[in-house]
Amino acid sequence: MPVHNSDISDMLRKAADLLEIEGADEFRVRSYRQAARSIDNLTENLTDKVSDGEDLTGIPDVGESIAEKIEEIVKTGSLKQLEEIKKRVPEELADLLNLEGIGPKRAKEIYDELDVDSITDLREAVEKHKVREIEGFGKKTEEKIGRELERQSNQESRTLLSRAEEIAEPLLEYLNECKEADRIVIAGSYRRRKETVGDLDILATGEDEEAIANHFVSYEDVDEVIKKGEKRTSIRLKSGLQVDMAVLSKESFGAALIYFTGSKEHGIHLRERALARDLKVNEYGIFREGEDEPIAGETEEEMYEALDLAWVPPEMRENRGEIELAEKDNLPDLITLDDIKGDIHMHTTYTDGGASIREMAEAARDLGYQYIAITDHSKRVNVAGGLDADELAEQLKEIDELNDETDGIRILKGAEVDILEDGSLDLPDDILSRLDLRICSVHYHMDMDSDKQTERILKAMDNPWFDILAHPTGRLLQKREAMELDLEAIMDKAAEKKILMEINANPERLDLNDRNCKMAMERGLMISVATDAHSIGDLKNMKYGVYQARRGWLEPKNVVNTLGVDELLEHFGKNG
């Protein structure tokens, strides 16, 4: 079994959790977590680095000790130290840390006092009212744990960004009705445009904190008020989504916006940077030592400036090197929705789409696009009524006719060709050669082992008509894991063959993800951001693809469908 970076970071995190429960030095625990996080942000494979004999201490937050541990994991597949800790602290005890309100100290108390070492045991202990008997615990704490156990068992812990938007927009509208609030914004991972959000973080400015908080908790969809303080209030909506609100003065709006937008790691990096300059950063502003008046705080820009940094777009605030770029004023000029000139992945009634070619074209024209590409499925996808060569040829005729009679949008000829099990493509070369562009993808046998799956795709890429690899990993958020494959090998070959990777903008796919997108960009690959629309409404999903592209640091020049139609055709013409 190949060792993935995520296997290594998982082990380090597990070690951190168990060490923390055991009562190890908190900074040591933090080091393990930081190293794990840093490994997750790598765009290169640690297994390769180790076999190349590279010095791993060059990785941020990896020192000699953790470098040795990484090597051990790569070479043996396990970590002796972790196995040792597991003998002292039951592994499943770490699951308790996922419950809100339980941290390392309480997990240890529960284990020591009640011999509870799993979620199952804990549920039983709560039902028997054993937990409230522990010193420092009480009736309320036990009840809260009970509610958490209930909630965890019947619900996803994160919410798709698209779903979060459906919930946030009416809430925001309601909050804006509050006369006492001057300004209401949503921060957190929602503002960073992360593919899923854990909760919503809302910032409000205004003098009358209590009135604003009261308005908030009076929202009709509130299920439970989790906490209500002077400055912070948390509720849970009936949908299960938690919403936190902070009320503050407008003088500290920028500082609070940075603080509540996160990520946590980005914020910590900023505060450490401040410390090195004898400054203190908190959610109220930036302060010189011993002074009460902030030197910055009202806007994000002045906050970053006071730390000698350029303003960092929220999508990049993940502590993946953006602060170093901001220091050199060298941040990328991120792509925006306005840069997108066309959508080159969509389906019609020829296969499993809900609208005709004409309807899709007119809807796309209304969105301001110059072109679309029709890319219906090939015959292998029989559940969608995939097209064979003759049926596709019929479609090409209709596209020619429509282009003759339609103004304001160009309809390009394409197909989404299945990559078959043996690595061949599902349509013959002669029909592929008649298309403007071809996207290729895997829909069946996604569970092959990594070597075979990678081999399958690499072989398909030898076909000269392979233009774009669509939804490269096949994952569906919260439904299906990414396929096992060696994405680095695939991207290396794509670079060689000038094949593009897709960011599929469907909010359930968003595939490539942000890190893989950055990885592709660093290899010089071009990306297609496209919706895979199966209806007119789906065309509006483009924004989610653009968010993901921004999280992957993409500029317009990295994205093929920022090109005008002539340049786009020229681009794909070269491949053929």
Next chain:
DNA sequence: GCCGTTTTCGGCCCGACTGTTTTCAGTCG
């Protein structure tokens, strides 16, 4: 366990809220 714009040793982000306590520890973001 990591790291260096005073440091190779001695720091390590910072404040709000809750519950169970009589002054604060634990947790969270």
